[in-house]
Amino acid sequence: MSLFSLIAALLFEHFRPLGSRNPVTLLFTRYAHYLERHFNAGQRVHGMLAWLLAALLPTILVGGIYAALYYLNHLLAWAFGAAVLYAVLSLKQVGSQAENIALALRSANLDEARRLLAQWHGRPADEFSEAEIARVGIEQTLACAHKNLFGVIAWFVVFGPAGAVLYRLSQLASQKWGALTEPESGEFGKTATQVYEMMDWVPLRLTAVSFAVVGDFEDAVYCWRSQAAAWVQQGMGIVLASGAGALGVKLGEPLRYGGTIEFRPELGLGDDADADYLDSSVSLVWRAIVLWLVLLLLLTLAGWVGG
Numbered sequence: 586m587s588l589f590s591l592i593a594a595l596l597f598e599h600f601r602p603l604g605s606r607n608p609v610t611l612l613f614t615r616y617a618h619y620l621e622r623h624f625n626a627g628q629r630v631h632g633m634l635a636w637l638l639a640a641l642l643p644t645i646l647v648g649g650i651y652a653a654l655y656y657l658n659h660l661l662a663w664a665f666g667a668a669v670l671y672a673v674l675s676l677k678q679v680g681s682q683a684e685n686i687a688l689a690l691r692s693a694n695l696d697e698a699r700r701l702l703a704q705w706h707g708r709p710a711d712e713f714s715e716a717e718i719a720r721v722g723i724e725q726t727l728a729c730a731h732k733n734l735f736g737v738i739a740w741f742v743v744f745g746p747a748g749a750v751l752y753r754l755s756q757l758a759s760q761k762w763g764a765l766t767e768p769e770s771g772e773f774g775k776t777a778t779q780v781y782e783m784m785d786w787v788p789l790r791l792t793a794v795s796f797a798v799v800g801d802f803e804d805a806v807y808c809w810r811s812q813a814a815a816w817v818q819q820g821m822g823i824v825l826a827s828g829a830g831a832l833g834v835k836l837g838e839p840l841r842y843g844g845t846i847e848f849r850p851e852l853g854l855g856d857d858a859d860a861d862y863l864d865s866s867v868s869l870v871w872r873a874i875v876l877w878l879v880l881l882l883l884l885t886l887a888g889w890v891g892g
Contacts, residue, residue, distance in 0.1 A: 800831020
């Protein structure tokens with residue numbers, strides 16, 4: 586059932602992507618702001634209560650609906666699972682963003698490439714060179730593929746639609762509250778960050794293994810083992826190092842922001858990033874998706890035979 590829900594969701598998302606105006610994301614963002622305004626007193630316990638309302642309460646609601654539909658009709662449960670996945674997945678947007686940046690680079694339109702990257706990455710790219718644009722674009726492609734696709738699928742396969750919702754909402758809560766730096770925010774966002782890090786421990790490694798299997802396995806494993814720990818966010822460093830090794834491209838390295846240099850360790854081996862490698866990163870993600878679908882098909886067939 587998980588396999589068919591996933592295939593249906595991927596097909597819908599490919600032909601009718603919700604894009605950046607995803608109503609689920611927008612609704613949750615408003616909800617998260619509301620909870621922050623009313624619960625943020627700078628204490629960890631307040632952050633815990635806010636996370637329970639933001640992530641756990643909707644998860645329980647989705648799980649209850651799915652269980653009721655499964656009891657009534659398996660086909661209804663399948664359709665509901667596909668609809669939930671369609672609402673929380675985001676693959677088409679990732680591929681389109683990377684492809685548009687690569688097209689701008691090939692056209693030697695650096696200003697447009699910088700604008701597209703800044704819009705996607707959320708940070709200014711006015712000082713980036715062509716290679717730096719491609720490098721950050723690849724990193725963004727690999728990171729978004731994990732957060733918006735593989736992590737969601739991993740939790741969906743194990744816990745159904747409720748798992749997909751819990752993972753996605755926990756990720757969004759960590760993104761919204763974990764980045765709070767104002768003195769008055771105190772420890773409010775720590776619960777959301779820690780919960781998401783625990784939930785993401787296994788999916789991160791599954792994504793990294795997938796990139797290694799469908800790319801250059803030896804270099805991916807080497808980069809994972811020798812370079813990932815140096816990345817600021819070590820979990821995401823695993824995905825980026827494995828992806829860089831699988832592609833045979835150099836990622837990381839210092840970047841210029843507002844006249845200052847931000848140090849970042851080198852990830853990967855091989856050539857400097859360019860538009861072709863940016864396109865290759867999208868292809869790597871698609872090959873990893875096929876790998877996951879094949880594995881799910883085998884598990885489904887094994888379940889049928891065993892049953």
